[in-house]
Amino acid sequence: MNCNPEISPDVTCAVCGGGIAALCLRLARARPRPRPLPGPAEDTGGAAAAAASAAASPARAPPLGSAAAGSEPPVPRCEERRPGHGRPGAAEGRSGAVAGPGPSADSRVPPAGTAHEALQERYRLGSLLGRGGFGSVFAATRLSDGAPVAIKRVPRNRVRHWGELPDGSRAPLEIVLQAKVSTGFPGVVQLLEWFELPNHIVMVLERPERCQDLHRVIRARRFVPEEVARELFRQVLEAVRHCTSCGVLHRDIKPGNIVLDLATGQAKLIDFGCGTYLQETAYTHFAGTPSYSPPEWTHFGWYHGEAATIWSLGILLHQMVCGEH
Template identity: 65%
Template structure:
């Protein structure tokens, strides 16, 4: 028997010897590491030494800065009546202006005496408008008043006396010979809107308070024709139509055409406040008081309709309240238009008081839109807020009333705020409503 041969064991592989290249790279790595460390140490020692030398140097003391001397404030100089802009030399010389054309009116009664209340409550005579002692800012070029003092050429309508005459018409119209600043003293700014600025004023002849409205010519969008054939802004034409027969509408005393603007002198009660400010102080009014004020507004609107005038911007801001007598006056006919039977395709007024047919269909009828604005005004009087406003949005829907408000007043508001224009009452039906009967006028 042959014995099995034992398998030979595998020989161990010899370890590879380190090559000269590997030994050289290891020595180079140690060399570079030592050099980097030496460089960093040298840089650090040098930086520390440089910092020590820098800190050891004596610092120069800073010189005190001289205090600036306060500049003297310039004294405010009183501005004269707005002057016209200088014309370039390249333009030809201006043509001579025609003779002033005036508003129609009765004979001059400049010597008429003012009411005793106005004369008693009037302070001492103030310096004339535009003088150095007045010290009040007149309407500047931004307000459209660009005319030379005393140069009141062009068309004008001059009226004297404390207000409208006994017949209810615009008081005497005469030639505007004396300058406007010689007859009125300009006061502070009362308000500013899209069609112009309104300033308080005082008539120097009798001390009666007036309001001077400055309308730039560039902002006049609609023009009309006066009965004498003169062309004027539509607001002046509408006020001329409404100058008689109703005390609830602001009266136009005088108007003057300047080169770049129109000045309207309107009546102003001595103690007056717009209805929005009056409601802001009292939040809302009792039902009896709101009914009396609403009937006055309704009478003024009915007079406008009978004269063929549509206000188109009935809201508390455009209603002036005489705090002494409690009488209301409808103001600001800048958005007004002639009344027409067809629908209006262009909106003018305040968007939150616009009817829903304008928002949905972009057209509205004059009387239906007026009834809608009157309903919003009545709700604002008794509730102190807009009926459809929720935050910053207007949500058309159900009208909420408190329990203390009478059912008759709620019915009037619901009828005026009907979503369908045909469901709203007419002005005569609204004026003859039982809830509005038996109101005492101031």
């Protein structure tokens, strides 16, 4: 995986590829403003974007279920607390597969109690890509065909919301939502497979081999030229429209949750950890990054999903063309 924080002209041209490669040259020629690259303070809830913006290295990786894989972070701020969504007890271990483009999930589903062994048999764990309130994300390689993937590992006792998959089985809400939108649409990162271990939920996600998250693009280049921003923003709008058509509200749209596939120029929406089901009535629980929340939430304690999405999209577009939140 080649995702350098500073984008060279040749790599930047590959960001958009095809019909808008010339536009990407403008992005490459934009003079970067010297400043540190770490993400903004409000970006703690979306660190899963690092799964698509750091280099993979399989050497000396700890087992996924071990304590050596990293200490667990605090509970995310985007957690929405409502009664009746917890699920007591630990599972023996199971897995499920979700069809999608790119590296497809293995159709074999291991029996209960062998999910951990199946995970180790199918994937070679690489470097830690990111850690936040959600848990940890690792680069990994699927052993059957060498395809790059991202493995997201979430402590099971921090899963507060559960839902139902099409086959009637129960799963964490993030997985249910991700499965809903993983229908082959290229603008949303695809869920390939998931495992329920005694102490962790593990998701195997699509990972472009060369990619860069939009937050790093903006910081490295100072701003995104309007012609390029227009095309990227159009792709994000299509991804949001796809999610809402599937009945899913993302609730955490920001540059750090948008990944650019450098080989195809495709923008991909990632991290549904703050998502929920789309509803017409107002929401009275907030989930997401506070600085992207709509004013009605701040002043009145409620918001409508689609209106709040438009608000966060406006902030995103301003960040792209102005380089500032």
